[in-house]
Amino acid sequence: MAxxxxxxxxxxxxxQLVDTPSESGQEAALADAVEAALARLPHLDVSRVGHSVVARTHVGRPTRVVLAGHLDTVPAADNLPSRIEDGRLLGLGACDMKGGVAVALRxxxxxxxPAHDVTYVFYECEEVSSDRNGLTRIAAHRPDLLAADLAVLLEPSDAGVEAGCQGTLTAEVVATGRRAHTARAWLGRNAAHRAAAILQRLEDHxxxxxxxxxxxxxxxxxxxGVRAGVADNVVPDSCVVTVNYRFAPHRSPQEAVAYVTGLFPEFEVxxxxxxxxxPPGLRQPAVAALVGALGCEPRPKLGWTDVARFAELGIPALNYGPGDPGLAHTPGEYVTLDQLTRCEERLRAWLTA
Structure with missing residues (x-):
C-alpha cells in the first residue's frame, strides 16, 4: 500500500485507512504502514507488538494519556472502496473505527x-475473541507501554462521551436427549424439542x-445460534443454543456467569x-476534567469496548470518537465529515490547553 x-x-x-483492508487477523499491511508513518516523527518513540503499534511522547509532563484505536474491521460486505456522499464518508470500518484511528494519527x-505526555496505541484483533485482542498481548508482553493516568478509546460515540461499557458473556446452553431413527422417533428423546424451553426462557427474559x-x-x-442434528433421519441427542449476555457494570464477570447459569438450572451451561x-468512573478527577474540556454530556456505552481492559489495569477510561455506534458492522456504515473534524479539533484543543 502507499x-x-x-x-x-x-x-x-x-x-486511505478504509481503503486498506484489515479484517481481523489480516492487519499486517496496515500495521506496517502505521508503524512506518509514526517512525518518521522524531518526537515519538515507536514500538511494535505483533500487529499492534505503540508510539509515545516523552516531553516530561506529570501526566500521561493513552489515545487508542483498533486497526481491524469485520469482514467486508460489498462496502469497499470508500466514497463520499452528502457529507458522509462511507466504507468498511469508516465508523468502526478507522475514523477514530485517523483522528489519533493526525x-x-x-x-x-502536548500538554500531557501521550501514548498512541493502534492494535489488532478487537473484533474477535478476547484472547486474540492486541491490548491483551501488549499487557502480557509489554505492560509498561500501557501505563497512564487516563485512556481515551476513539470508538464511535457520535462525537460525544460514552462512559464505561457493558460486559459481554457468550455461553452454550446444552439440551441433551437420546438418538433414534426418525421412523421410530418414540424410542428416542429429541434434544431439539427440549431446547424449546431454553428459547422460551430467552423470549420471556x-x-x-x-x-x-x-x-x-x-x-x-x-x-x-442454534445447532442440532447429525442427519435428516436421526433424532438429535444434543441441541446447543448459543447465547450472548450484555451485562451492566454493577456485575462482575463471576456474577454474570452465575446469573446466566441460574437461568438454566436443568441444562449444562x-x-x-x-x-x-x-464502570463509568465519572467521579474520577481525570475523567471529569476531560469530560468538562470536551463539553459533552456523558452517556452510557451500550456495548463492550476496551475501556474495560484499561479499567482492569486501574486506568480510568472513556469512549470518545466519530461515528454513530448504531452503524458499526453494518454494510452501509459511514462517518460524517463534520464529526471527523470536530473530534480532531476538540482532542487537539484539550491536549494543547
Missing amino acids: ALDLASDVVSLTR TAAALPA IGAEVEVDGLTYREGLSAV RVTDLAPAA
Whole structure:
C-alpha cells in the first residue's frame, strides 16, 4: 500500500485507512504502514507488538494519556472502496473505527509537545475473541507501554462521551436427549424439542435497567445460534443454543456467569467467552476534567469496548470518537465529515490547553 500521509486532512487520511483492508487477523499491511508513518516523527518513540503499534511522547509532563484505536474491521460486505456522499464518508470500518484511528494519527503528527505526555496505541484483533485482542498481548508482553493516568478509546460515540461499557458473556446452553431413527422417533428423546424451553426462557427474559454513576445501562440476553442434528433421519441427542449476555457494570464477570447459569438450572451451561464491564468512573478527577474540556454530556456505552481492559489495569477510561455506534458492522456504515473534524479539533484543543 502507499505510505500514509499524516499531513493530509483527517478525511483524506480516513479514506486511505478504509481503503486498506484489515479484517481481523489480516492487519499486517496496515500495521506496517502505521508503524512506518509514526517512525518518521522524531518526537515519538515507536514500538511494535505483533500487529499492534505503540508510539509515545516523552516531553516530561506529570501526566500521561493513552489515545487508542483498533486497526481491524469485520469482514467486508460489498462496502469497499470508500466514497463520499452528502457529507458522509462511507466504507468498511469508516465508523468502526478507522475514523477514530485517523483522528489519533493526525493528533500524533501535529502535537510534538502536548500538554500531557501521550501514548498512541493502534492494535489488532478487537473484533474477535478476547484472547486474540492486541491490548491483551501488549499487557502480557509489554505492560509498561500501557501505563497512564487516563485512556481515551476513539470508538464511535457520535462525537460525544460514552462512559464505561457493558460486559459481554457468550455461553452454550446444552439440551441433551437420546438418538433414534426418525421412523421410530418414540424410542428416542429429541434434544431439539427440549431446547424449546431454553428459547422460551430467552423470549420471556426482560433485561434489567441499572443505574451506575447516574447513567442507566440496559442489559440484554439473546440467542445468537442454534445447532442440532447429525442427519435428516436421526433424532438429535444434543441441541446447543448459543447465547450472548450484555451485562451492566454493577456485575462482575463471576456474577454474570452465575446469573446466566441460574437461568438454566436443568441444562449444562458452557461459557465460551467472557469480558468484564467497565464502570463509568465519572467521579474520577481525570475523567471529569476531560469530560468538562470536551463539553459533552456523558452517556452510557451500550456495548463492550476496551475501556474495560484499561479499567482492569486501574486506568480510568472513556469512549470518545466519530461515528454513530448504531452503524458499526453494518454494510452501509459511514462517518460524517463534520464529526471527523470536530473530534480532531476538540482532542487537539484539550491536549494543547
